[in-house]
Amino acid sequence: MSTTGRRVGRPRAQQRPDSGLTPREELLEAAAELFTTHGYAATTTRAVAERAGMRQATMYHYVAGKEELLAGLLESTVAPSLVLARRLLSDGTASAEARLWQLCRSDVELLCGGPHNLGALYLLPEVRTEAFSGFRQVRADLKAAYGQLLAATEACGGLDADELALRTDLVFGLIEGVILIHRSDPGRPPESFAAATADAALRIAGAATRVAGWPRAG
């Protein structure tokens, strides 16, 4: 038995793993795990701090509290897709159908990628409060970008505003619906499913799903 086996005065909470993450990222990672497995309401800031290997008092140097962590996690599920959507909207070289397909595939991979199903947090009652207006805005902007890409497709070009809004809801609902599918079957690799979902989105748009020369996976 080694004398170093028992370290009096060095609580477990200070043993930070050498993860290469910043303290804020470690807190977000810990919150992602706890919020999706134990639930947001049932998770205390103390539990998040402990899981991230730091004291609760230290945690408040990096984040204001649980709401900020949830807001950060939610925004991470939409912000990268909005960046891609804006790039695709300003890309005049590919067809609207090809760009919509690419956005759908990438968005599904984002929603189903990562070790935690963060989309499961979308339906928390807390998300309707003011603290999450930033997330709701980014999500609304992303949905609007889907609508713009849809409007630029041949099949949807002639639709009136109501019809286009409905079609946008359906495509956006299909994409976010993968959250529920992923929840039931978390073992499925997202890549193959992402391409099939993008195909399905084009079917809903009314477009043919095989366009020569577009970036198909598989």
Add this chain to the structure above:
Amino acid sequence: MSTTGRRVGRPRAQQRPDSGLTPREELLEAAAELFTTHGYAATTTRAVAERAGMRQATMYHYVAGKEELLAGLLESTVAPSLVLARRLLSDGTASAEARLWQLCRSDVELLCGGPHNLGALYLLPEVRTEAFSGFRQVRADLKAAYGQLLAATEACGGLDADELALRTDLVFGLIEGVILIHRSDPGRPPESFAAATADAALRIAGAATRVAGWPRAG
């Protein structure tokens, strides 16, 4: 002032509204409201009892606790659709496309109908525990019924098992995805949206969306 105006010894919690509901139904209704607005973890059995106008001790005559209420609410979002799906599966007079369309429309109306968005409860971490295996089984049976109807359509008849499972996931995901759409835009009347979602489901299946003589709404 009437002498009956003040009823000493008759606490407010016993003043049950004349709702026509059984005590169990009143508890489910109260739980639906509180779980979807305050969250499941944040709602106490005492709060449910109070909202239903009864004492906590009385509540336990009708339900074993919070889990039973959540299980009952979850099952109410899938059981009626499973009953319809089984009826449609044994109906040899209509085409598979028409029956699939009818199931989709009805399922969306169920998911978006009612004053509370009960589908929002699907993503609770608690739902993965043993107490909710009944709900998960009914939901799996419903999804299997979607798969059987899909397999009977002309467009999907020739698909292999993996392709059919993928197509089933996409259609089922589209239908359940309305939970997320409904959450963002609860004011929309479900009827028009339900028909459009059923059309979109047939598009994903690969079928034409306008079949002469099928039960279209509007």
